[in-house]
Amino acid sequence: DGLPKLVRMLAVEEVLIAIPxxxxxxxxxxxxxxxxxxxxxxxxxxxADLINGTVTIEQLRDVNIEDLLGREPIHLDLDPVRQxxxxxxxxxxxxxxxxxxxxxxxxxxxxxxxxxxxxxxxSALFFLEQKMIHSAVHVKSEYWVADVADRQRMRSLxxxxxxxxxxxxxxxxxxxxxETNTSEAVRNNIFGLMALIDVAEQCGCSDFLMISSDKAVNxxxxxxxxxxxxxxxMAAKSNSKMLxxxxxxxxxxxxxxxxIPVLQxxxxxxxxxTVTHPDITRFFMTIPEAVSLVLQAFTVGKHGEIxxxxxxxxxxxxxxxxxxxxxxxxxxxxVEIVYxxxxxxxxLHEELFYASENASRTECDKVMRTSGKLISWPVLQEHxxxxxxxxxxxxxxxxxxxxxxxxxxxxxxxxxxxxxxxxAARVPGQESILRIIAATAGAND
Numbered sequence: 001d002g003l004p005k006l007v008r009m010l011a012v013e014e015v016l017i018a019i020p021x022x023x024x025x026x027x028x029x030x031x032x033x034x035x036x037x038x039x040x041x042x043x044x045x046x047x048a049d050l051i052n053g054t055v056t057i058e059q060l061r062d063v064n065i066e067d068l069l070g071r072e073p074i075h076l077d078l079d080p081v082r083q084x085x086x087x088x089x090x091x092x093x094x095x096x097x098x099x100x101x102x103x104x105x106x107x108x109x110x111x112x113x114x115x116x117x118x119x120x121x122x123s124a125l126f127f128l129e130q131k132m133i134h135s136a137v138h139v140k141s142e143y144w145v146a147d148v149a150d151r152q153r154m155r156s157l158x159x160x161x162x163x164x165x166x167x168x169x170x171x172x173x174x175x176x177x178x179e180t181n182t183s184e185a186v187r188n189n190i191f192g193l194m195a196l197i198d199v200a201e202q203c204g205c206s207d208f209l210m211i212s213s214d215k216a217v218n219x220x221x222x223x224x225x226x227x228x229x230x231x232x233x234m235a236a237k238s239n240s241k242m243l244x245x246x247x248x249x250x251x252x253x254x255x256x257x258x259x260i261p262v263l264q265x266x267x268x269x270x271x272x273x274t275v276t277h278p279d280i281t282r283f284f285m286t287i288p289e290a291v292s293l294v295l296q297a298f299t300v301g302k303h304g305e306i307x308x309x310x311x312x313x314x315x316x317x318x319x320x321x322x323x324x325x326x327x328x329x330x331x332x333x334x335v336e337i338v339y340x341x342x343x344x345x346x347x348l349h350e351e352l353f354y355a356s357e358n359a360s361r362t363e364c365d366k367v368m369r370t371s372g373k374l375i376s377w378p379v380l381q382e383h384x385x386x387x388x389x390x391x392x393x394x395x396x397x398x399x400x401x402x403x404x405x406x407x408x409x410x411x412x413x414x415x416x417x418x419x420x421x422x423x424a425a426r427v428p429g430q431e432s433i434l435r436i437i438a439a440t441a442g443a444n445d
Contacts, residue, residue: 007037015041028323033238035326036139052279053204078292084165084207085110091163092117093148093196094170096124099211099254102291103167104132108139115141116161118148119170149192151199158203165207166200167294168193171227173213178223179345182396186403189226191388193233201240209298210234212246214283214350218409221345225410226405233384235304236374247300248308248352250283252290253320263321267328272336273321279313280342281349293367300362301369308352308359308368354409380406 006012015034020043022030027043034041090107094100095117104117117132119125122145129143142161146153148170157163171189172178180186193210200208212231215224234244253260266273285293289309297307318337325335342348353359357372376385383406390399404410 001033001114003033004037007039012037012039015039017041017043022042023163024071025416031323031326035331039109040179067332078295081295082110084299087111087113088116088164089161090116090165091158091161092167092169093119094168094211095119095143095222096121096128097169099249099290099294100167100169101128101131102287103169103294104128104141105135106291106295107167108132108135108141112139114161115139115211116157116163117141117143118146120145120147147192147372148196149188151195154196154199155203158205163200163203163205165298166196166205166209167298168196168208168210168329169294171211173223173344175215175221175223176343178226181222182399183237183391183394185222185226186387186399187391189223189410190229190233190384191391193230194384197233197237197242197244201242205242207298208242208244209294209301210244210246211294212248214248214250214352216248217351217354218411219407220347220411222403222412223345225407225412228407228410229384231306232375232380235371236377236380238377239303240277241302243303243365243411245303246306247294247297247301248306249290250285250309250311250350250352251292253284253286260320260324263324267325267330267335271334272338273325273391274338274340275321276340276342276346278316278318278339279348280317280346282317283307283311283350283352284312284320285311292365296364296367304374305369305371307362308370310366310368314349375406 003015007015015037017027017030017034019026019030031041048138085107085375090112092100092104092107092115095104096119098118104115107115117125117128119128125145129141132141144157148154148168158166170192170424172181172185195362197208198261209228212223213227215221216227216231217224219225219228231246234246237244262299263273293307293309301307321337325332328335353370354372357370359368359370361367385401387399387402387406391403394402400410404412
């Protein structure tokens with residue numbers, strides 16, 4: 001409490017916050033006092049970061065993602081996971097992505113017999129291999145460049161390795177990008193999943209877990225709608241010996257292309273922050289929370305269920321943006337917040353459940369399970385056949401219409417009422433900045 005006075009009295013130029021054990025709430029209070037003092041401030045990394053080699057002793061971090069969460073991070077008991085995964089052959093799709101790479105890093109602790117890391121991005125997969133080279137010394141890890149929609153390639157990989165468990169994180173998930181790449185979103189997200197499930201069943205896999213999104217609930221964009229179709233496939237497809245479970249994520253703080261890295265880049269380079277709407281809210285989770293949910297779902301999920309992490313109340317995106325400005329040692333006088341208006345396919349507020357779904361607790365206190373009305377598999381199968389026929393010959397409008405037949409709750413752009421938003425205050429060069437930001441902001445990883 002006496003910090004602002006001390007800074008003035010002693011002419012302090014910089015404050016180092018050496019309280020790595022501080023909670024997010026405590027850190028927000030401390031940084032608010034630092035901001036009042038007018039001095040530059042940074043935080044010293046925690047002991048865990050130093051031990052894990054995430055940072056070196058010489059480095060000082062400007063921002064901890066957990067400081068922006070608005071709640072205490074959730075820690076799940078993952079001991080039961082060890083019994084399920086030890087000595088199993090495990091395959092992760094989308095392994096080089098934010099969630100996939102962290103998942104691979106966590107999986108090696110459970111000593112699977114083999115870990116197969118699959119991704120289309122050759123360069124990202126190379127960097128994952130370099131990152132894992134020391135942590136995976138006791139696990140036979142392999143890195144395969146492959147498209148999950150390529151049945152022949154995946155059959156070869158899964159069959160030859162005798163894969164037991166699949167964690168399917170691969171998907172196109174950038175909302176604005178998929179609004180203009182409708183066919184590819186459907187091909188990759190829906191039919192990539194179909195191909196992978198078919199091959200996994202044929203090869204005798206025992207467990208299959210898929211990452212979904214809160215954007216699958218009452219979707220207003222193609223990405224969210226494809227994820228809802230995937231949830232329906234996972235639950236309705238004719239039963240087999242393979243357990244199928246879906247996991248619904250909120251927005252993952254710090255993931256590739258997500259809002260926080262974009263805002264950090266804006267603050268650093270442009271001295272402005274773009275937010276689509278002052279009232280837009282999202283459910284946020286950290287990468288470790290997301291991976292913990294995936295691993296927990298692997299042990300508590302029942303066939304066809306969707307599991308959801310309790311993420312507290314949704315946050316206005318402008319709030320972590322303001323916190324981020326403070327944590328970077330700046331004020332809103334230094335960094336302007338510019339409201340740009342909702343983009344095509346974007347909702348003001350996300351939801352975690354459909355009104356028709358029944359949510360209940362699992363054995364894990366912070367994980368909910370939900371199930372709702374399903375489409376019968378023969379009916380869904382016929383819809384998918386028709387959708388498959390539209391993927392490339394059909395127009396975007398035809399594909400969206402067909403998606404709406406499968407997911408009646410889907411309301412796409414042409415049907416939506418325009419949302420009034422404040423007119424953004426124009427600054428020199430802003431138009432070009434916003435064109436760049438539009439390609440990356442609003443992702444859900």
